[in-house]
């Protein structure tokens with residue numbers, strides 16, 4: 409039977425990712441989903457992208473766009489367009505070296521990412537969802553065919569954490585006592601949502617009523633996790649980080 413395997417935020421943790429793939433024992437009948445944030449903070453972002461770009465040789469691979477990939481693609485767009493805007497972007501220190509290390513094929517792999525993806529009652533996004541989204545949802549949105557200028561706010565799917573009482577996005581570190589973490593208040597109307605972005609420092613993914621958080625903080629010394637969906641059953645696999653590579657922001 410087809411297994412749908414959803415892997416949490418890797419953030420350059422290549423060794424842990426390879427160990428996780430060994431545990432999963434990927435088959436040609438599987439479908440692998442990567443929930444985004446392959447890159448930044450960890451020891452080998454280029455190695456992780458290279459590894460991921462090879463995996464379609466084994467089975468179908470779907471990349472969900474993380475906020476770090478979203479920023480990288482925007483950076484490259486400005487760089488290639490010679491706008492100079494990329495020099496004003498923050499949190500891009502690792503990008504020049506990473507861009508240099510990636511081939512055109514590997515860059516193209518990142519361009520094939522999805523803002524959101526749907527299958528059988530499940531929605532995948534990197535960050536989170538809200539009922540105030542300004543585009544039809546749930547739906548599958550792809551980076552190379554759905555431009556954020558045509559679908560305003562599409563990039564929010566990569567970075568939603570807190571929502572204000574009416575459901576609007578609250579920027580990082582600007583949340584107040586009246587704001588709620590999106591997965592705590594999500595009513596399930598878009599199906600069960602699998603997501604990353606928010607590190608939960610625990611051995612297995614964080615289960616909410618209508619959502620599952622797959623980022624178990626590997627780059628911060630936690631775990632790298634995956635959910636495996638096979639028919640009506642679901643299981644989790646995790647590997648412990650070999651060390652602490654970064655401090656939580």
Ligand SMILES: [Mn+2]
Nearest residue numbers: 445474475605
């Ligand atoms: Mn993220």
